[in-house]
Amino acid sequence: MASKTYNVGVIGYGMSAKVFHIPLILVTPTFKLHSIVQRTPKPNDDASKDHPSAKIYHSAETLFADPAIDIIIVTTTPDTHFTFTKAALEAGKHVLVEKPFVPTSAEAQQLIDISAKTGKLICVYQNRRWDSDFLTVQMLINDGKLGRVVEFETHFDRYKAVRPETWKGKLGMDHAGGVIYDLGTHLLDQAYVLFGLPKSVTAIFANQRNDGEEEPDSFTVLLSYGEGGPLVTAKAGVISIETDQLRYWVRGTEGSFKKFHLDVQEDQLKAGQKPGDKGFGIESDESSGKLVVLEGDKPTQSVFKNVEPETYAKLYEGFSKAIGGAGEKAVPVKASEARDVLKIIEAARESAKSGKSVSL
Template identity: 55%
Template sequence: MSKTYNVGVIGYGLSAKIFHIPFINDSPRFALHSIVQRTPKPTDDASADWPNTKTHRSADDLLADKDIDIVVLTTTPDSHAPLATQAMRAGKHVLVEKPFTPTSSEAQHLCQLAKDNNVLLTVYQNRRWDADFLTLKSLLDDGSLGRIVEFETHFDRHRPEMPSAQSWKTDPASYSAVFDLGTHLMDQVVSVYGLPERITGFVGTQRQHNTTGLEDSFTALLHYSGGMLATCKAAVVSPEETQLRFWVRGEKGSFKKFGLDPQEDQLKAGLRPGESGYGIESEERHGALSSVMDGSGKVERRTVRPVESIGYTAFYEQFAKALDARDEKLVPVEPGVAAGVIRLCELMRRSSVEGKTLVV
């Protein structure tokens, strides 16, 4: 019989409630054992939401529990390295929410610590399991696009006003769009092509009344051997009815897609994995493939049906396989790759300050 792994979740914010607990509960391979919530409120109390689950006020109490196999970190990024270190030294496998760590040196240290303590470590780069990205990968794999020359991945929104709610994501000392959305976009590119040879970064703010210096937007150009250029871009001033998501161009064809994968919005609306309609995108949001017709030079355009996918559930299923085999090469996101993405974030910001392209 397959082992069921007991999971302890540290932090009880949006990430825990939307991106982790629904998938832990959806899988027969995992059991939600404990939650750390330091300051519950009458309308936000993990013990009330999950009465059959242990709740703690400190990470120390959770990590002392020998019944817990896996720790999921959903706390602010500055706490990831110390909490992951503490958890791995306690013999726990660790899943870290993105961004992995604030610095690549911390990320590399955690990679080594996992090896030293014979535990598995992975990072929640869940957008590798967006249906549109999986569809794009299938087109790359079957050669529909030919040799790729430009790969654009966007996360643009129209939010020209500064956020009113105060959180770590509005604190410029703690937050940068580079380490938030940038890790998603660059991870998708790196998961397909590996690290680039060079990077050019443009980081700053697009908001007119940004008195805090919060980095709300960026463009990263990833230069690959053979001439391919990958553009990763996030904007907060982009008044479009439907935002561009992907535009990938090759010698045989191009793939263009508008709108985000629906899973995040569905989860926020209360839909759960496995329920009817989960992960299914409306037809008007499907991407389009433009193909060069052999011999004629004409271009034919057709809508591409998304590949069948179980969405972010696949991340946890792959993690279970890695845990069964105790094989670090089977984790859904290798921590060394995630550390490389953090290095790209650092170089992007440095490139922007220095005004030059940097060697990776």
């Protein structure tokens, strides 16, 4: 018996839709790109020309009203996510929402309750759970190769001297904008996947550009997991002039692992590649991490290559299985998990403002 095909509607036609979502819809066998909401097409930016077989709507409301649509992908700015997700659920659609999920954990809980009431599923697009280097770190920890982890650092540092004129730089934290919601959502989600909710959060927000803007552009967040647990450092800076940017540094009682450079999938997707293409998700040998373990009492270093890529398509594949009958337990990034990460972000904001650690 052939698998059911689900019609997918996409709200928004910016970079998120074009680079991260539509290519993954197209490689998911059970998903069909049915429709796109693009409010204001332009001669050089027209969804109808790029995807002539898809319906084009100019408002989200008309998309919600289309009975043929099974799934809605929300790729618009974070301040719209709550309204669009709520409307989609109440219209009887499953929803996949770009990160950050919504501005607050309270709004996240409201959507979780609506999802339970309507029986429609929510998945949050935390694609960096499927970064190959993160999966490598996860495997090293789970296999015990590092022993008990005492410190875990996850970085998203770069040199980017000009602030972006988008929600990532200026929308404001009350609307889920700024660096803590943009990059922090990724870094803190990865820490949450590995270690769960911390016992306390300590944060410093800064404006490294010193450009006169009130919105912070950089942060350092410390997550404490109590006695015996790791100290997690999540850090994003924009004035980091390096040829090799640190990505992970994990230290344990039996070894350590250090990795530079970002996962390659984003750049490959921007270049027009997609999961399934030869070499997709595979980093060069030169970008491999270094594993140091004790041989007797002597630290010995070796190159440790990434695990075989699962790729971001795995997130879409998992959501397809959940919708196809596996249910909430199979949703690859649950709304409840995104809610918990928002609680960490809210604690970090409170800590940065008060200058004190905040207990969770």
